[in-house]
Amino acid sequence: MLSLVAAVFANSMKRPAIPSFPAKDLFNSIEQMRKMTTLNAGQLLEMAKSVIPPLQYNKHKGQAGRVAVIGGCKEYTGAPYFAAISALKAGADLSHVFCTDEAAPVIKSYSPELIVHPVLDSDHSVEEILQWMPRFHSLIVGPGLGREEHILKTASAVIEQAKENKLPIVIDADGLFLVTQNPALIKGYTNAILTPNVAEFGRLYKKIFNKDPDPEEPVVTLKQLCRELGHVTIVHKGIHDIISNGDKVLTYSMHGSPRRCGGQGDLLSGSMGLFAVWAKWAQEENTKEGNSPPTYQHGMKAAYLACALTRECSRRAFEINGRSMTTTDMIVQIHSAFEYLFS
Numbered sequence: 001m002l003s004l005v006a007a008v009f010a011n012s013m014k015r016p017a018i019p020s021f022p023a024k025d026l027f028n029s030i031e032q033m034r035k036m037t038t039l040n041a042g043q044l045l046e047m048a049k050s051v052i053p054p055l056q057y058n059k060h061k062g063q064a065g066r067v068a069v070i071g072g073c074k075e076y077t078g079a080p081y082f083a084a085i086s087a088l089k090a091g092a093d094l095s096h097v098f099c100t101d102e103a104a105p106v107i108k109s110y111s112p113e114l115i116v117h118p119v120l121d122s123d124h125s126v127e128e129i130l131q132w133m134p135r136f137h138s139l140i141v142g143p144g145l146g147r148e149e150h151i152l153k154t155a156s157a158v159i160e161q162a163k164e165n166k167l168p169i170v171i172d173a174d175g176l177f178l179v180t181q182n183p184a185l186i187k188g189y190t191n192a193i194l195t196p197n198v199a200e201f202g203r204l205y206k207k208i209f210n211k212d213p214d215p216e217e218p219v220v221t222l223k224q225l226c227r228e229l230g231h232v233t234i235v236h237k238g239i240h241d242i243i244s245n246g247d248k249v250l251t252y253s254m255h256g257s258p259r260r261c262g263g264q265g266d267l268l269s270g271s272m273g274l275f276a277v278w279a280k281w282a283q284e285e286n287t288k289e290g291n292s293p294p295t296y297q298h299g300m301k302a303a304y305l306a307c308a309l310t311r312e313c314s315r316r317a318f319e320i321n322g323r324s325m326t327t328t329d330m331i332v333q334i335h336s337a338f339e340y341l342f343s
């Protein structure tokens with residue numbers, strides 16, 4: 001009996017093969033599929049190895065990355081938590097959250113591991129955040145930010161300073177609402193990565209081009225938008241995660257899961273905030289060593305790795321939890337998904 005249980009368990013733990021190209025039936029046409037560039041498992045691993053710093057005993061706290069999430073208000077306490085804890089579980093040393101006064105005790109109660117600042121709605125919010133800024137390696141702006149004017153103004157000022165400091169910035173959720181109101185905020189800043197879902201992409205595209213994007217031409221419309229925004233990186237999330245900086249395009253289409261519970265995008269943006277730091281460091285090192293430029297720019301690499309991680313977490317969590325799967329179940333899978341994909 002015991003050996004039967006062990007055999008069933010071992011079988012359930014077997015690694016499914018990662019298909020090396022996206023399933024054809026996920027595309028509207030062969031034409032559309034041809035426009036998407038995807039990496040096979042070996043190429044993904046190679047990319048991961050070029051970005052992820054090794055774990056070493058002689059490093060000190062902070063050297064693997066200090067990230068900050070700007071978001072969290074009365075209504076939304078889950079989103080900033082999911083983003084910040086995902087960065088930490090993916091390997092950041094320190095993960096901060098800048099949220100409103102009311103949201104802070106709630107977020108703190110989810111996790112003693114996060115550093116939570118209840119300043120987003122204070123009269124001196126900008127000063128309070130900027131004094132911390134020199135400590136950060138990247139920002140994730142938007143999960144659970146809300147759309148109050150004072151808070152959006154603060155977020156704008158923080159983005160402006162992050163640009164001065166040349167920090168990678170991932171912009172998600174209500175951060176995309178802000179950018180849709182004022183695209184100049186990130187225009188031309190190539191350390192920015194935007195992560196719109198289908199609805200957010202449509203709103204931003206319409207703001208820029210005064211028409212809806214053609215759903216039959218996701219790659220073309222994505223490249224147009226990236227170029228118009230001065231070659232920022234954009235991850236167009238959906239059944240295919242399509243990533244571009246206006247020049248190159250990468251697609252991640254491995255299945256993930258059929259669950260669309262809220263918060264999956266927060267896992268994505270949080271882990272991406274960390275990978276953006278690592279990818280930028282790796283690119284700087286590459287330049288210092290005088291090597292030829294890599295095929296994909298650091299923002300695209302960070303985005304691709306985060307898409308792969310998120311969808312693999314989703315697949316694993318769905319296998320265990322099925323219809324009951326939530327983002328918390330996905331976060332539990334970060335370690336095993338990371339090991340499976342990237343080592």
Ligand SMILES: NC(=O)C1=CN([C@@H]2O[C@H](COP(=O)(O)OP(=O)(O)OC[C@H]3O[C@@H](n4cnc5c(N)ncnc54)[C@H](O)[C@@H]3O)[C@@H](O)[C@H]2O)[C@@H](O)CC1
Pocket residue numbers: 075076077078079080142143144145146173174197198199200238262263265266
């Ligand atoms: N537990 C939490 O605290 C969560 C908070 N969240 C926060 O909630 C706030 C509002 O986010 P919303 O995403 O609701 O933004 P919006 O209020 O802009 O709503 C987006 C709308 O688009 C629709 N939509 C999404 N994907 C679509 C697709 N592929 N095709 C067609 N329609 C689609 C959604 O159903 C929704 O009605 C953000 O601050 C966000 O971070 C979310 O991150 C979810 C989890």
Ligand SMILES: Nc1ncnc2c1ncn2[C@@H]1O[C@H](COP(=O)(O)OP(=O)(O)OP(=O)(O)O)[C@@H](O)[C@H]1O
Pocket residue numbers: 173196197198237238239240241255256257260261262263264265266267268307310311
């Ligand atoms: N139809 C789909 N099939 C498979 N995976 C998907 C699908 N739609 C989205 N995803 C995956 O879910 C992740 C989050 O995308 P989603 O569109 O849910 O973001 P979001 O709406 O911003 O999330 P959030 O609920 O955190 O605000 C993406 O990385 C994507 O890989």
